[in-house]
Amino acid sequence: SVLQTLSRTGSILLDTLAYWRGCSFIQSKERQVDKSFPSDEQLMNAALEAKERAYAPYSGFRVGAALVTESGTIFTGCNVENCSYGLTCCAERNALFTAIGQGSRLFKKLVIVSDGPKPATPCGACRQVMIEFATDLPLISVSETGETIEANLKDLLPQPFTRQTLAENVDTE
């Protein structure tokens, strides 16, 4: 009966361990993120789908962007042009604004897909808008033929003007 007690205690311990392992609340955040985090290929497909929705009758240059958050949610955007040309908004900014509007502000990666043989890096306006939310943002840009550029936003916009610059110079409440 000592053996019986030992074996019963053992199986209770094993059950408890199995139960704990199944509980998502004790799993590390890292693991939860890893499980659902989209691959570069998934992000490229999302950006490609967004590119198909681009409204670019003036330039004929369609761009799609996929921005992934820390928790693995993908927000996409395409360029939207206007007959008053200067009102055009790029794919990158549209993806970012959509994410912000949906309550996400922590970004992990940006994937851009564009028409033509050469990959395009984000324009200056988009770099400035994006750096407000993500300094260290790895990005991949892929052309129609699959040519790729990898970079990081912080290298694309050195010595940026940030909210800290403002805070150091004026009283911003």
Ligand code: THU
């Ligand atoms: N465009 C983007 O959407 N993202 C970029 O990174 C570069 C430029 C768009 C704006 C415009 O609709 C077209 O490409 C040509 O400039």
